[in-house]
Amino acid sequence: MRRTRGFSRKKFLKLGGAGLAGATLLGVAGCGGGEGGSGQVTYWSDLEGSGPQDYFKQHIEKPFEKANQGTDLKVTFQPPTEMDRLVRTALQGGEGPDIVMTPGPAYAQEYIDANLFAELDEYAGQYGWDNKMLGWALDLGRYENSLYAIPYQLQTMLLYYNVSLFEEMDMEPPTSRDELEGMAEELMGQNIVPFAAGIGDDPAAIEWFPTVFWNHYSGPDALYQALTGETTFSDPIFVEAIELFNTYVQNGWFGGSREQFFSNSFAALHADLGDGKASMNVEGSWFLATIGEYFGQAANNDNDWEWAPLPPLRDGIPPELYELGIGSTLSVNRRAQNADGAAAFIDYLVAGKERVAEWMAAVPSAFNAPLPFEEGDFPSSMDDRVERQLVSLSQATGQGNFGYTAWTFWPSKSDVYIQEEMQKVLTGDITAAEFCSGLDEVFTQDRKEGAVPKIIEPGSA
Amino acid sequence: MLAWVFMLPLVVVNLLVILGPSVATIYYSFTEWSGIGPAEFVGLQNYRDILADGDFYVAMWHNVLWTIIFLTVPISMGLFGAFLLSQITRFQMFFRVAYFIPYVVASVVNAALWQNILDPDRGIGSAMAAVGIPFLDGVSFFGSERLALPSVAFVNNWAWWGFVVLLFLTALQSVDAQLYEAAKIDGAGRWQQFLNVTLPGIRPTLVFVVLLTIINSLLVFDYVYIITRGGPAGASEVVGTLMYKEAFERFEAGYAAAMGLGLSFVSGLIVLVFIFLRRRGWEV
Numbered sequence: 001m002r003r004t005r006g007f008s009r010k011k012f013l014k015l016g017g018a019g020l021a022g023a024t025l026l027g028v029a030g031c032g033g034g035e036g037g038s039g040q041v042t043y044w045s046d047l048e049g050s051g052p053q054d055y056f057k058q059h060i061e062k063p064f065e066k067a068n069q070g071t072d073l074k075v076t077f078q079p080p081t082e083m084d085r086l087v088r089t090a091l092q093g094g095e096g097p098d099i100v101m102t103p104g105p106a107y108a109q110e111y112i113d114a115n116l117f118a119e120l121d122e123y124a125g126q127y128g129w130d131n132k133m134l135g136w137a138l139d140l141g142r143y144e145n146s147l148y149a150i151p152y153q154l155q156t157m158l159l160y161y162n163v164s165l166f167e168e169m170d171m172e173p174p175t176s177r178d179e180l181e182g183m184a185e186e187l188m189g190q191n192i193v194p195f196a197a198g199i200g201d202d203p204a205a206i207e208w209f210p211t212v213f214w215n216h217y218s219g220p221d222a223l224y225q226a227l228t229g230e231t232t233f234s235d236p237i238f239v240e241a242i243e244l245f246n247t248y249v250q251n252g253w254f255g256g257s258r259e260q261f262f263s264n265s266f267a268a269l270h271a272d273l274g275d276g277k278a279s280m281n282v283e284g285s286w287f288l289a290t291i292g293e294y295f296g297q298a299a300n301n302d303n304d305w306e307w308a309p310l311p312p313l314r315d316g317i318p319p320e321l322y323e324l325g326i327g328s329t330l331s332v333n334r335r336a337q338n339a340d341g342a343a344a345f346i347d348y349l350v351a352g353k354e355r356v357a358e359w360m361a362a363v364p365s366a367f368n369a370p371l372p373f374e375e376g377d378f379p380s381s382m383d384d385r386v387e388r389q390l391v392s393l394s395q396a397t398g399q400g401n402f403g404y405t406a407w408t409f410w411p412s413k414s415d416v417y418i419q420e421e422m423q424k425v426l427t428g429d430i431t432a433a434e435f436c437s438g439l440d441e442v443f444t445q446d447r448k449e450g451a452v453p454k455i456i457e458p459g460s461a
Numbered sequence: 462m463l464a465w466v467f468m469l470p471l472v473v474v475n476l477l478v479i480l481g482p483s484v485a486t487i488y489y490s491f492t493e494w495s496g497i498g499p500a501e502f503v504g505l506q507n508y509r510d511i512l513a514d515g516d517f518y519v520a521m522w523h524n525v526l527w528t529i530i531f532l533t534v535p536i537s538m539g540l541f542g543a544f545l546l547s548q549i550t551r552f553q554m555f556f557r558v559a560y561f562i563p564y565v566v567a568s569v570v571n572a573a574l575w576q577n578i579l580d581p582d583r584g585i586g587s588a589m590a591a592v593g594i595p596f597l598d599g600v601s602f603f604g605s606e607r608l609a610l611p612s613v614a615f616v617n618n619w620a621w622w623g624f625v626v627l628l629f630l631t632a633l634q635s636v637d638a639q640l641y642e643a644a645k646i647d648g649a650g651r652w653q654q655f656l657n658v659t660l661p662g663i664r665p666t667l668v669f670v671v672l673l674t675i676i677n678s679l680l681v682f683d684y685v686y687i688i689t690r691g692g693p694a695g696a697s698e699v700v701g702t703l704m705y706k707e708a709f710e711r712f713e714a715g716y717a718a719a720m721g722l723g724l725s726f727v728s729g730l731i732v733l734v735f736i737f738l739r740r741r742g743w744e745v
Binding site for chain 1: 495496497498499576580581582583599601602603604605606690692693694695696706709710711712
């Protein structure tokens with residue numbers, strides 16, 4: 001949930017304004033069923049910023065209500081970083097919204113184990129979700145062959161860069177470890193931070209980096225084996241990846257120094273990227289929503305941005321590999337007064353390709369639904385860089401070139417272990433080997449308790 | 462009878478919002494519970510786990526350090542500030558208000574303010590470096606394992622000490638001026654007047670501030686959570702933030718409840734010492 005950022009109204013209007021008209025037309029057309037039960041449906045959304053929230057109300061809530069006469073959708077916007085705590089407290093108290101958002105499949109599983117979510121198989125059949133959504137994504141929401149959660153907000157990790165700075169320094173995005181390290185040394189020599197990075201606002205964001213280094217150094221095959229219990233996280237291939245990340249941080253390549261990596265805020269590191277004090281940034285596709293705020297007229301600079309796939313850090317790793325991430329899941333509260341209406345809204349929010357494409361164009365990354373998008377599916381108002389990212393992700397995953405994000409495929413306790421103990425590697429309190437060995441212990445326990453979500457085999461998406 | 466009628470609503474509210482959750486916390490401290498679903502009774506296991514938890518000891522040690530900082534720095538500053546204020550009549554109200562303002566500003570606002578001021582790239586360090594004073598340039602106050610805890614304590618102290626000034630000032634103003642005159646006649650200097658007249662005169666307030674400081678230091682949470690969340694790598698972790706993480710990040714609500722009760726036990730012990738001293742005739 002922490003993997004979304006704020007979005008000012010002004011920037012939102014600039015970025016997505018062109019998409020609004022089309023979205024309005026589509027929204028009013030309201031191709032969303034009308035099969036839901038009548039009555040009130042409550043939904044807690046993690047959208048931040050008045051722009052996206054207004055957009056939601058105007059272009060999603062109202063058209064849905066119009067298409068589903070008698071259904072009153074009550075939306076409450078909750079801070080993304082607090083959402084899980086609020087949901088947990090509410091559900092435990094026998095309350096909570098009808099549509100429950102969790103931070104990912106592993107987190108949803110806890111609620112399912114506690115019998116708090118309703119089965120969705122009947123609705124899946126009624127709305128034809130198996131035919132509309134990506135099979136691998138839908139499988140992530142199945143537990144013991146029953147569907148309980150709909151994966152939402154598809155994400156991946158990307159390499160963002162200041163294209164103006166790159167042109168000035170005659171650089172291209174790195175395509176190998178040698179290139180990356182050569183560039184980093186050259187940039188440090190010029191007093192430019194190679195990678196804008198920091199976890200000051202959200203220490204849990206450190207998990208982005210083990211995710212990237214394990215995928216692009218250890219590789220998705222090794223990860224698949226570890227996640228399915230065929231091998232362990234103590235294997236040297238995982239230890240080496242952590243050591244490599246640690247070396248880069250100690251070199252000052254991430255954030256400028258280890259101390260700054262710990263304290264840099266997102267606003268500061270993003271501003272550094274836009275101003276050219278830093279040249280690159282490793283972050284999730286959610287950053288596409290706000291990156292425009294840090295470049296060009298909006299940020300009083302003449303710079304522009306671009307993204308590229310993260311490079312392989314070892315021979316044998318695919319050159320274009322995208323970690324699959326699920327930012328959230330949607331489920332129906334078992335105590336929902338209007339379960340039919342809740343399911344109808346989930347269908348409306350997730351399963352209408354044309355409608356969702358309009359929303360994705362207007363508010364990048366906030367409404368990324370697990371749908372089989374192709375080139376030409378998106379409206380012309382969509383930023384071509386955003387469209388390219390969505391199509392590239394779809395194509396690469398279609399070819400099996402995908403990896404695993406910690407917040408989607410690791411059980412929640414293992415994920416929390418990564419978030420907390422990784423910092424100790426950087427401070428030298430523990431070694432990379434001790435970190436991986438500790439993860440192995442927690443993960444083994446998680447596996448015993450059946451907390452590991454379904455792991456998709458590389459090449460099978 | 463009328464007094465009881467007036468007090469009853471408050472008692473009912475307290476029973477609802479304090480006693481109820483307290484009893485629930487005691488119960489959950491003997492269970493393994495993730496915060497959702499049924500809780501499994503595990504007896505004293507959570508308490509045994511706490512005794513073997515290295516993170517808990519580190520966090521507790523940080524609380525002790527925090528207590529030492531707050532028993533010395535703000536109390537010394539508060540006494541000195543109150544003494545200075547007691548010496549002036551013009552603009553006294555202005556200074557009282559100025560000292561007090563940070564105390565009433567929300568901790569989130571104070572924290573954000575100091576995060577900007579102490580930012581290694583855009584804060585006071587780089588501004589001073591620009592005018593030829595470079596010793597703070599690039600210092601990452603909240604990102605350094607060595608500096609994180611004292612830096613957060615500094616920010617919290619900034620908000621807290623003005624309140625202490627006002628408490629001491631009120632106490633100082635109640636000390637009989639004739640006592641100072643008598644001390645002067647006996648040949649006492651400023652320092653001796655402070656030791657023999659001022660300190661005994663404000664002793665109840667001083668003990669109250671010490672008690673408040675110790676309890677607040679054990680329960681500290683907001684500034685640490687907002688600024689560093691206990692990081693980097695636990696360098697500024699206190700029991701309050703550790704407890705929160707156990708409950709809402711590691712989903713060990715039963716364990717967090719036991720930790721909370723342990724902390725309450727220590728706070729209760731301190732209050733008991735205070736009550737014991739009063740009964741022994743200490744003017745506190």
